[in-house]
Amino acid sequence: MVNIFLNGCCGRMGKAIAALCENNPDYKIVAGGDIIENNNYGFPVYTSLNECTEDFDVIIDFSNAKAVPAILEFALSRNKPFICCTTALSDDTVNSILAASEKIAVFKSANMSLGINMMVELCKQATRILYPEFDIEIVEAHHNRKLDAPSGTAMMIASAIDQEISDDIEFVYDRHSVNKARSKNEIGISSIRGGNIVGEHSAMFISDEEILTISHSAQTRDVFAKGALTAAKFMAGKEKGYYTMSDVIAQYIEK
Ligand SMILES: NC(=O)c1ccc[n+]([C@@H]2O[C@H](COP(=O)([O-])OP(=O)(O)OC[C@H]3O[C@@H](n4cnc5c(N)ncnc54)[C@H](O)[C@@H]3O)[C@@H](O)[C@H]2O)c1
Secondary structure, rough: OOOEEOOOOOOOOHHHEEEEOOOOEEEEEOOOOEOOOOOOOOEEEEOHHHHHHOOOOOEEEEEOOOHHHHHHHHHHHHHOOEOOOOOOOHHHHHHHHHHOOOOEEEEOOOOOHHHHHHHHHHHHHHHHHHHOOOOEEEEEEEEOOOOOOOOOHHHHHHHHHOOOOOOOEEEEEEEOOOOOOOOOOEEEEEEEEEEOOOOEEEEEEOOOOOOOOEEEEEEEOOHHHHHHHHHHHHHHOOOOEEEEEHHHHHHHHHH
């Protein structure tokens, strides 16, 4: 069983993880952290991290970018693996997480879905084989409340593809301001916003004769919660270092 400290436990993702852990013999949330007081969980919720006396195997964080430095310090002080799922981190915070990986095990992914991370691996493979003959375009769709565009996940896919290409690649965001024909060394990234879409991502590899589309559709937020729990199992007992979902997937590929 993996014992978890869940930071941001009163938020949407925190609630999804707490629900998945209920009556689950593989995971136990032993304590949580939030700025909101909550006595309705079967575990204590701390508004001040240094009041936590429970022992645990890993920390899962789904809170707020401003909260990450404090929870990272907490992970360092308790010498425990830290799984950072919170997004929109500042460069300083990202650098602190990298520095912390010299002392503890840290895990970071802008998208905890196993499916999306598998999609990234497939896109990398497709790029190695199909670029430059095929043009590459990414399309993402999300609910009408999402503030940022393109999504962090679309950028994660684009960056992974870029790393497979030795040419200098230019990301072209939508095309309304670009009045010129497409060049080879660009990746187009387009966004759609509407309704209640949880998250759709497609990478299209387009030649003159054929189109290969690698796509992923998130149906519920539970995909992220389940991915975080898979990461928790992977990280429990890990030595210092920096880990991502690629390391989790590599386990399956190596089998
Ligand atoms: N990596 C992924 O796959 C993935 C998936 C979904 C969401 N996210 C990210 O996770 C984060 C949380 O998402 P959410 O939808 O649950 O948001 P949310 O707003 O519903 O919940 C955030 C929770 O964090 C709490 N919080 C805020 N400041 C805090 C602090 N200083 N200390 C402790 N808790 C604090 C809030 O009170 C709230 O309960 C966001 O950054 C979101 O973008 C990542």
